[in-house]
Amino acid sequence: MKQSKKLQNLHYAQAMLRQIRQTAQADGENLLTYLVEMAYLEVSDRIRATWALKGNNPNPDP
Template structure:
């Protein structure tokens, strides 16, 4: 069961990354530099999560600081 969830999650992240790539291209074509940059950062974040180099969630602790989950 865990394998099915993991595969579905990876497929979803792959799809999101693909859409972000297309949105970045559109933003660049319209010369929306800041928007293209922010979309690029989301694209890189999705890539890192897919490769396991970054956690998918960041949780708030009781003292206001954030923990990576």
């Protein structure tokens, strides 16, 4: 898979997980909120790793 398509897919998954997390949290589903948050953090880490491999880290250290 091309890197740009992979990155697009990761961003899509991140956006969907954000929405699911917000819905679960609003419904008081604490365990589900936690599990979705862990998936959200994982996809965020993969986005950062993809950017780092490309040398385009969006959040460089000061």
